[in-house]
Amino acid sequence: MPTTLTVTATVTDAGGHVGSATATATIADGVPTDAEIATWGQTTTTVTSNTTYSSTSGQVVNGVHFDGARVSFTGTDITLNDCLITGDASGSALVSVTNTNARRIVLNRCVIRPKTPGNRNGIQGQNFIFNDCLIEEVTDGVSVAKSGYTAAQSGWATGVELHRVVIRRLSRWTGAAPGDVHPTDRVTHNDGFVQAGGSGTVLDRCLIDARPALQVGHVLLQSAAGVVYTKAQAYALADTAARISVPIGSQPGGWPYVAPWDSNGTGLYSRGEMSGPDFSAMMILSSQGPSTDFTVTGCEFRGGENMVNGGGNPWVTGAHLGVWTDNRCDRSQANQGSGGNNTNTYRFSGNWAGHITFPLTGPGANTYIDGATMTGVQF
Amino acid sequence: MASPTVTATLTPATVAPGGVLTLTVTHADTDRAALAVSITVTDSTGATGTTTANAVIDQGAVTVTSSPARAWTLVSSTLNQSVFTAIA
Numbered sequence: 315m316p317t318t319l320t321v322t323a324t325v326t327d328a329g330g331h332v333g334s335a336t337a338t339a340t341i342a343d344g345v346p347t348d349a350e351i352a353t354w355g356q357t358t359t360t361v362t363s364n365t366t367y368s369s370t371s372g373q374v375v376n377g378v379h380f381d382g383a384r385v386s387f388t389g390t391d392i393t394l395n396d397c398l399i400t401g402d403a404s405g406s407a408l409v410s411v412t413n414t415n416a417r418r419i420v421l422n423r424c425v426i427r428p429k430t431p432g433n434r435n436g437i438q439g440q441n442f443i444f445n446d447c448l449i450e451e452v453t454d455g456v457s458v459a460k461s462g463y464t465a466a467q468s469g470w471a472t473g474v475e476l477h478r479v480v481i482r483r484l485s486r487w488t489g490a491a492p493g494d495v496h497p498t499d500r501v502t503h504n505d506g507f508v509q510a511g512g513s514g515t516v517l518d519r520c521l522i523d524a525r526p527a528l529q530v531g532h533v534l535l536q537s538a539a540g541v542v543y544t545k546a547q548a549y550a551l552a553d554t555a556a557r558i559s560v561p562i563g564s565q566p567g568g569w570p571y572v573a574p575w576d577s578n579g580t581g582l583y584s585r586g587e588m589s590g591p592d593f594s595a596m597m598i599l600s601s602q603g604p605s606t607d608f609t610v611t612g613c614e615f616r617g618g619e620n621m622v623n624g625g626g627n628p629w630v631t632g633a634h635l636g637v638w639t640d641n642r643c644d645r646s647q648a649n650q651g652s653g654g655n656n657t658n659t660y661r662f663s664g665n666w667a668g669h670i671t672f673p674l675t676g677p678g679a680n681t682y683i684d685g686a687t688m689t690g691v692q693f
Numbered sequence: 694m695a696s697p698t699v700t701a702t703l704t705p706a707t708v709a710p711g712g713v714l715t716l717t718v719t720h721a722d723t724d725r726a727a728l729a730v731s732i733t734v735t736d737s738t739g740a741t742g743t744t745t746a747n748a749v750i751d752q753g754a755v756t757v758t759s760s761p762a763r764a765w766t767l768v769s770s771t772l773n774q775s776v777f778t779a780i781a
Contacts, residue, residue: 316707317761319703319714319759319760319781320759320760321701321703321714321759322701322757322758322759323699323701323718323720323756323757324699324755324756324757324758325697325699325718325722325753325754325755325756326697326753326756327694327696327697327722327724327725327752327753327754328750328751328752329694329724329751331694331695331722332696333696333697333698333699333720334699335699335700335701336701337701337702337703338703339703339704339705339706339707339708339781340707340708341707341708341709341710341781342707342708342710343710353705353707395713422712422713423705423712445709445711445712446708446709446712477709477710477711478709
């Protein structure tokens with residue numbers, strides 16, 4: 315439950331006379347609400363060129379709209395408050411913390427959302443801490459990777475903490491040929507959060523919804539009569555409403571080149587009708603050594619072909635996948651499994667049983683959003 | 694003598710644990726006045742020297758408490774306004 319913090323300021327003059335006033339604020343708990351999100355990224359100044367912060371002396375940046383501009387970091391102990399970062403027209407992530415000198419980069423109440431449509435990620439790198447931030451309409455939301463990784467660095471500390479971060483509305487792109495939008499595929503593979511390796515990442519009360527952005531990228535819905543919806547209309551469609559893509563090749567330049575999503579046959583948005591293929595809320599990989607020692611607590615996950623996909627991160631001797639408690643999820647996975655309480659939610663898929671703290675019942679249990687006990691979690 | 698008048702504003706209205714809260718305290722006192730004293734000394738030859746001194750009457754001392762307790766740090770101060778921060 316949120317905590318109300320009450321502050322009393324008292325002023326005493328030379329004669330001992332006293333005046334006082336109080337003010338309150340709410341210390342939020344749980345995943346962020348839409349009302350809270352709407353208060354983030356309130357900017358007061360605008361910057362229109364790509365910006366690199368290199369300070370090492372505790373620089374604080376407040377309320378900047380990076381309009382058509384990316385932000386990168388090469389310094390340490392830099393904080394951005396209430397910024398809106400929209401990136402440029404390149405394929406680079408909107409925020410980059412890939413420079414190996416960057417440390418303890420903190421973003422508070424920031425919004426990361428592209429201005430120009432394009433196949434690019436929200437933030438990429440390591441050593442960053444987000445508090446109360448929104449990332450949306452990008453291909454991958456958060457991509458944790460170590461620049462210049464070598465095998466000798468296996469087990470590296472990611473330095474990544476996400477506290478009450480919302481990642482949603484992933485932007486799906488299609489390609490005329492394999493390799494155009496994905497190294498081997500004709501559709502992007504979208505991950506709310508993806509980690510290439512490393513240890514110690516914290517996800518605390520985050521909301522990661524891996525379902526595609528509507529009327530963004532190459533997902534454009536229309537009515538049965540062929541009238542393209544507005545974004546508001548698309549997001550307001552009923553759970554049972556047909557999701558109809560504009561025809562392949564119908565848009566300027568010939569997109570969508572292939573079907574931007576595959577129906578899973580349920581006809582229900584809440585049962586993953588638009589959640590596949592190749593969407594995930596969390597993709598856990600080991601291309602930079604094993605990914606281990608997560609703290610994932612109080613989070614809410616939605617969508618994904620398979621919601622949390624750890625198939626690329628098999629257990630290795632001595633590894634522990636960390637502590638996963640009090641997380642909740644919906645049933646909108648494209649891969650429905652046998653349905654009910656057995657959709658494809660957590661697929662660690664690498665002999666992690668006994669090497670992860672992941673209660674299914676009792677204190678700290680990970681459950682469906684309605685509290686139902688999960689079956690079929692694949693350790 | 695009058696009591697000070699005080700207003701307090703806390704931002705942001707909602708913050709995550711670990712976030713920064715900023716408290717702005719604005720205060721006034723009808724008795725408050727800035728006093729400037731100028732002293733001129735003239736010797737027997739008629740030569741003069743002058744010095745000045747400033748003082749504030751009823752400047753007021755600002756203290757802050759909160760529930761639940763937090764450590765509040767004064768980050769700026771003027772005659773009528775004091776700004777504090779704390780970690781939520």
